[in-house]
Amino acid sequence: HVYGTGLGDLPGVLLDRADLEKLYVHILNGALFALVLQLLDQRQWLQDPRVELFYAGDHPDFFTPFFALPAEMLLADDFNAKIRDRLTNEVHLTFNNRDFDPQSPQIQQRLQECLPVLLGDADVAQLFGSCAGREIYVIATGPTLEQHFERLAAIRQRAERPLFICVDTAYRPLREHGIVPDLVVSIDQRIGFRHLPFDTSDGITLVYLPMSDPQVLKAWKGKRYGGYSASPI
Template sequence: MVSSPDNKPESMANPPEPQRLDFMAENFAILSRRWPELARHIEKAADNLPPFTLVEKTDRTLFIDGIHLASAYNRQAEAQLQASMVPDGSPCAHVYGMAIGDLPRILLKRDSIRELTVVVMNCAVAALSLYFFDHRDWLDDPRLTLVAAAPTDRIKEPFAVAPGPLQLACDQASRLRDLVCLELATPFIRKRHRPDNPHLQKRLTENSEFVANDPSFTELTASSRYRTVVVAAAGPTLSDHYAWMKDHKPGPIIAVDAALKPLLQAGIVPEVVVTIDGHADVYDLFFADVDLALLRESALVYFPVVQNQTLQHWPGRRYAAWSKAPIFADLTKRYPRSALFSSGSVIHPAVDLATRLTGENIILAGADFGYPNGQSHVAGCAQAQPVQGSHWVLNSHGERISSIPNLRAYLRDLEGFIAGKNELKFFNASPEGAAILHTELLTELP
């Protein structure tokens, strides 16, 4: 127990006076009475505390593993700002991250609140907070429910977020952390894809003739059906699968554009290549120095914002596609066609395309969503370089691999898409890459 003198946090074994610094006994008494199972988890987590320092500025806070648990200068203003995410008059709310208790305390002052659920994102961080700060007032409020984050939790609205605990989320809370971060970032992401984006509008104009004359991707999917389809992404582990992809090919390969060069260098010609990105240099990076003669029998599925050179030089069949993003709204009216799922990454429409080509199995190869062995992409990709992400995801061994917020967001959106495809089996071929919910690890070819 943290409240035991022998188990006090080491750096506070002789706390300064006169301010009181040990509230664990009183806090824990309420916790044990109301949520005994959670109390046991926190008690166990207290045996393995992260590095921390008690900070005394304008306000008292904790500096844990390089992150401030709350503001050291104006905790109340910070909590008020976060509480504003919950609309006035809401009868219920969720809070992600307990922090020092300021945020739930402010929300519980609202007469309209009838139910408040506070989600603990890291039990060890909660133990430190319970030791150093008095939480008794809000912990004992009958409207409160306190729970620990679980790997399969979904976001519940309306919600507010304590940023410190979100960044300090433990392994079992990492998926929920990513979902919360993605939800917070969504309004800013949408701004990049507004219909009035001049760069994307220019691309649509340049490619209008191709879009008008090329068939929809649905013509590609209508004519063929396969037992198994392989989606080749450009993660570092893609090269681990060249042998079976080449020698024991279980089905057609749909390659994302960044994986094209490495696959061709390995002697593997994909049946389909998917490209969607409107960035200026995608053609130069992924297509310019490829032996296009190898791809005469391959199909290109593209979004109309890609570089015009890609469409001009592709030697095989081309199929136009788009997502439900606002930038394609006018096109959808002029050319009513089905849309492919896309939430920022080319792997999304590639996987959606695969679901339309099979009624059984989809294998994801190189879908790493992180940097196994400190590499950004598979060797041979123009973007491949040593890298160390500032964030992390769990791989299929339960180990942390470095990542970045974009990749984490793409992963969670893909998981959400796969969750709606219960009729199919998805296999993750790359245990060293990110664990992907709703997939099985590939142990033998289906």
């Protein structure tokens, strides 16, 4: 099973195998495939009786064994996006399931670098129960966030409003649309100044885990609270 047609090179190479009985080619972007057909002759593999052509989205899940063309994974259209996501998860499965060793030098170094900051900051437990009874908006990133900037900005201006808690990757787009969160939560060690610009962070609370970048933490102007997860790290 080949996901994505590319320029037809991979199907052609696979069909050179004498013992290949069937080749199922799943289109990930119909418009892109139509354009390739106009520009390049694809008859060499399309006319082979062993080939069956599908739209990936016509099936509820992906098939194995498979090869997914990386470029077409990026260009998959909306109809085929669900299968694209399933393929991406499968390709990353080994990485996602591997053990993250708390004793690795990189992790130990980051923990040591962050320790002085962590010991000097407040404990996140001090926030527990501090807003009892108040409505809270937890703001994440994703396509739906872009549809709600105007509404969030209007709600933020109310005299009595919900508490705004956002994830670190939502902080910058919120600020760019004039929305100031009350509290930012950051747990990813790869979050940097690009995600958390500190220039106008006065009065904004930052909650973080010990794998956070200590330089980003030190630059933050608002109150900082350290926390821990259930991870062995």
